[in-house]
Amino acid sequence: xxxxxLLLLAAVVVIAALPLILPLPGGLxxxxxxxxxxxxxxxxxxxxxxxxWFTPLWEPPSGEIESLLFALxxxxxxxxxxxxxxxxxxxxxxxKSDADPARLDAQAVDARD
Amino acid sequence: MHIMEGFLPPVHAAVWGLASLPFLVMGARSxxxxxxxxxxxxxxxxxxxxxxxxxxxxxxxxxxxxxSHPTGTGLGAILFGPAVMAVLGAIxxxxxxxxxxxxxxxxxxxxxxxxxxxxxxxxxxxxxxARTLGGPLALGVxxxxxxxxxxxxxxxxxxxxxxxxxPVSGFLGAVTKFGSxxxxxxxxxxxxxxxxxxxxxNLLIQFSRDDLDELAFAPxxxx
Numbered sequence: 055x056x057x058x059x060l061l062l063l064a065a066v067v068v069i070a071a072l073p074l075i076l077p078l079p080g081g082l083x084x085x086x087x088x089x090x091x092x093x094x095x096x097x098x099x100x101x102x103x104x105x106x107w108f109t110p111l112w113e114p115p116s117g118e119i120e121s122l123l124f125a126l127x128x129x130x131x132x133x134x135x136x137x138x139x140x141x142x143x144x145x146x147x148x149x150k151s152d153a154d155p156a157r158l159d160a161q162a163v164d165a166r167d
Numbered sequence: 168m169h170i171m172e173g174f175l176p177p178v179h180a181a182v183w184g185l186a187s188l189p190f191l192v193m194g195a196r197s198x199x200x201x202x203x204x205x206x207x208x209x210x211x212x213x214x215x216x217x218x219x220x221x222x223x224x225x226x227x228x229x230x231x232x233x234x235s236h237p238t239g240t241g242l243g244a245i246l247f248g249p250a251v252m253a254v255l256g257a258i259x260x261x262x263x264x265x266x267x268x269x270x271x272x273x274x275x276x277x278x279x280x281x282x283x284x285x286x287x288x289x290x291x292x293x294x295x296x297a298r299t300l301g302g303p304l305a306l307g308v309x310x311x312x313x314x315x316x317x318x319x320x321x322x323x324x325x326x327x328x329x330x331x332x333x334p335v336s337g338f339l340g341a342v343t344k345f346g347s348x349x350x351x352x353x354x355x356x357x358x359x360x361x362x363x364x365x366x367x368x369n370l371l372i373q374f375s376r377d378d379l380d381e382l383a384f385a386p387x388x389x390x
Contacts, residue, residue: 055369055373058369059366059369059370062362062363062365062366062369063366065362066359066362066363066366069355069358069359069362070227070228070355070359072230072355073228073229073230073231073232073355074228076230078232079230079231079232082232082233085232086228086232086233086234087233087234088226088233088234088235089233089234089235089348089349089352089353090168090169090170090171090235090269091171092233092348093170093323093327093345093348093349094171094174096344096345096348097174097327097331100331100333100334100341100344101331104331106171106172106173106174107173107176107177107273108172108173108271108272108273109172109173110172110264110268110271111265111272112265112266112268113268114266114267114268120267123266123267124224124226124267125224127220127221127223127224127262127263127267128220128221128224128225130217130220130221131217131218131219131220131221131222131224131239132217132221133217134213134214134217134220135214135217135218135221135367138210138211138213138214138217138375139214139370139371139374139375141210142371142374142375142378143373143374145374146373146374146375146376
């Protein structure tokens with residue numbers, strides 16, 4: 055099981071890193087731009103008259119602040135998920151060791167001493 | 168898949184908002200039912216939301232030379248049913264609209280429809296179908312998460328094409344155009360999302376069998 059999970063993680067890392075190693079496709083305005091921004095560019099290119107009728111109430115004042123908030127979002131998500139999995143892992147291990155007769159014998163020895 | 172603030176004409180923005188509304192109401196009721204009937208699974212529900220939170224924050228490079236992000240909504244959809252993800256996905260999208268100027272309030276309805284409704288329902292449908300047909304659980308989980316991810320981006324392409332049909336080739340031409348921005352880029356990311364979802368389900372089966380039994384998820388699958 056552990057091996058399967060490590061293989062899964064390794065595959066994820068390879069798929070994510072491969073584009074950085076492979077040669078970039080030609081004709082890119084900017085390497086690794088966001089697809090969302092590209093769609094926006096496509097809209098403005100095909101519809102030069104379109105005026106966005108609403109602007110964000112607040113924008114991160116710099117790329118640094120933006121990356122701070124993205125990192126915060128990822129950290130909150132990963133933190134909670136890690137807490138949950140760690141909690142359940144601890145519970146399942148405690149249950150296993152409670153049910154383990156060798157452990158019970160050891161406890162009995164402890165009790166006699 | 169985030170349509171930027173102000174980038175859908177008002178009528179489109181309103182229609183997608185109205186279309187998402189019943190799913191949000193259904194989702195809120197579904198969340199209430201899960202927490203009432205399965206109090207033990209509450210933390211798992213929050214964790215499914217957390218999975219969407221972290222995955223949609225990760226912008227990952229793709230072979231097309233652009234970056235995009237997974238959605239993470241397939242996991243919650245197959246564990247709790249697709250309805251809850253409307254609410255959990257909307258929270259993620261609201262966070263990004265308000266704090267990151269990523270997506271927007273006027274486009275929130277459309278973005279909820281693609282990421283928090285269409286993706287989860289496709290993921291759920293694919294998962295049910297895969298379970299009915301048999302085959303390994305992991306394959307069903309992988310296909311559900313990956314195809315749910317692709318469905319989200321397909322819906323975004325359709326939403327943009329409806330609002331901005333191509334002057335020459337019309338709606339279909341525009342679907343192809345926006346689809347080409349998203350679809351190819353998204354394929355490796357959909358695979359990544361599928362693999363990560365299988366990984367989390369593996370860990371759940373290993374450590375959290377009780378919570379899965381509570382939800383009657385994949386009964387009988389033990390590690």
